[in-house]
Amino acid sequence: MSRAAVATAASAPETAAKPDATRPERAGGTGRRSVALAAGLLAGLAVLVLLATVSVAVGSRSVPLSTVLDALLAPDGSADHTVIRDLRVPRTLIGIGVGAALGLAGALMQSLTRNPLADPGLLGVNQGAMFGVTVAIGLLGVGDPSLYVWFAFAGAAAAAALAYALGSAGRSGGGPVRLTLAGVALGMVFNAAASAILRTDSATFDRMRFWLTGSLAGISGDVAVRLAPFLAAGLVLGLLLAKPLNALALGDEAGRALGVSVARTRGLTAIAVTLLCGAATAAAGPLWFVGLAVPHAVRAFTGPDQRWVLPYTVVLAPVVLLGSDVLGRVVAAPAEVQVGIMCAAVGAPVFVLLARRRRLAAL
Numbered sequence: 001m002s003r004a005a006v007a008t009a010a011s012a013p014e015t016a017a018k019p020d021a022t023r024p025e026r027a028g029g030t031g032r033r034s035v036a037l038a039a040g041l042l043a044g045l046a047v048l049v050l051l052a053t054v055s056v057a058v059g060s061r062s063v064p065l066s067t068v069l070d071a072l073l074a075p076d077g078s079a080d081h082t083v084i085r086d087l088r089v090p091r092t093l094i095g096i097g098v099g100a101a102l103g104l105a106g107a108l109m110q111s112l113t114r115n116p117l118a119d120p121g122l123l124g125v126n127q128g129a130m131f132g133v134t135v136a137i138g139l140l141g142v143g144d145p146s147l148y149v150w151f152a153f154a155g156a157a158a159a160a161a162l163a164y165a166l167g168s169a170g171r172s173g174g175g176p177v178r179l180t181l182a183g184v185a186l187g188m189v190f191n192a193a194a195s196a197i198l199r200t201d202s203a204t205f206d207r208m209r210f211w212l213t214g215s216l217a218g219i220s221g222d223v224a225v226r227l228a229p230f231l232a233a234g235l236v237l238g239l240l241l242a243k244p245l246n247a248l249a250l251g252d253e254a255g256r257a258l259g260v261s262v263a264r265t266r267g268l269t270a271i272a273v274t275l276l277c278g279a280a281t282a283a284a285g286p287l288w289f290v291g292l293a294v295p296h297a298v299r300a301f302t303g304p305d306q307r308w309v310l311p312y313t314v315v316l317a318p319v320v321l322l323g324s325d326v327l328g329r330v331v332a333a334p335a336e337v338q339v340g341i342m343c344a345a346v347g348a349p350v351f352v353l354l355a356r357r358r359r360l361a362a363l
Contacts, residue, residue: 037308040301044315048096051322055092056084058326060334090221095325095339096318097224097231098216098284101276103317104238106291107298107309108276111245112269113180116299119292120277123179123270124187127194128159129281133211134194138204149223149282153230155190156278162186164270168263179266214285214340216325227279234275235314241269242306249304287340289347290317297350320347 057063063071063080071081072089105120112118120126132155136148163186167179198205244265248255252262280287294317295309302308324342331337 037302037312041308041311041315044312044319048315048319048322051319051326052092052096055095055322055326056088059083059088059329060336086221090219090224091216091325092322094219094224094227094283095216095322097228098280098287099290099318099321100314101231101234101280102287102291102321103294103313104235104310105273105276105280106317107295107306107313108238108241108245108269108273109291110295111249111306111309112266112273113177114249115180116296117292118180119288120273123163123183123273124159124185124190125156125183125274125277126281126286127187127190128155128157129153129278130212130286131155131190131194132158133282134197134204134208137207138197138201143207149226149279152282153278156281157274159183159186159190160270160274160277164267210338211285213338214287214343215338216284217336217338219283223283227283230275230279234272234279237268238272238276239310239314241265241272242310245269245306246304249306285340287321287343289343290321293347293350294320 071084075081109118129152132151136142136151142148163183167182244260247258247260298312325339328337328342
């Protein structure tokens, strides 16, 4: 045997052993990343709890934390306790629910359409909800928010169903581009129809002006109770879609090879977006930038894995919404700036900074 052959035979075991030696290090690196992401998620929850406490305590009249705790644990019927329990607690809970719904809907839409700049209104859902409320108030004379929320939800569901039906028509089925085009077109139709009603009836416009801007103020506990089942169902369904959406991110053919039903995943995603956007828009009006900017920012540090993107978005989107709401109460005290305006003022610059990055976060 030649010296070269002997040298090759002697070095082969050593070379083969090198990949095995590196596996624990790679596994350890993945484990450390998972631990870091889990710790970050817990930190986000802590910030959300802190902001919820501030939201209950801060308003046109600030209330000490001790009074807040007394109102929650041992209410005595005083003015401060009544304001906290009947106004601020429902407002804070709705803010958390609406923020989580819009954030998760945005993340689902961006994953479904494979477009990091997509938002919950891409399927025309927000415009459909707005049209439903406009019809309820302008044509049917419905003035109770606990009643016209059903019209908003019906409009959102109709918009999503029409967008999915139009985008899925034909032999080629419903691809992301076709769904997007159908949603944009329907959104324009619903928006034009609602605008026509508003422009022909000044009384309806005056009544809807506050809702159209987007606000968490004046939402009763009854509205929150009515919308809670829809929000909960949408959140659970959306979070359960993380694994199939990860598979579809590789492409439809790769997703099918991995055992994922493309049509079913798209249909369930559309249902989840409808539940989330319909309930959120019915409660607080059309709010922008939350569902657009938050998921995009989350992917910048979690990566494209939807198993982390979706939970992070559910936690951080309410942080943005509640923070904007609290800021709106402070900057113009004793009056307040509506949360829809504050979300645009806070979210737009952040989104511009994210969009100016050299490379958008991959889906």
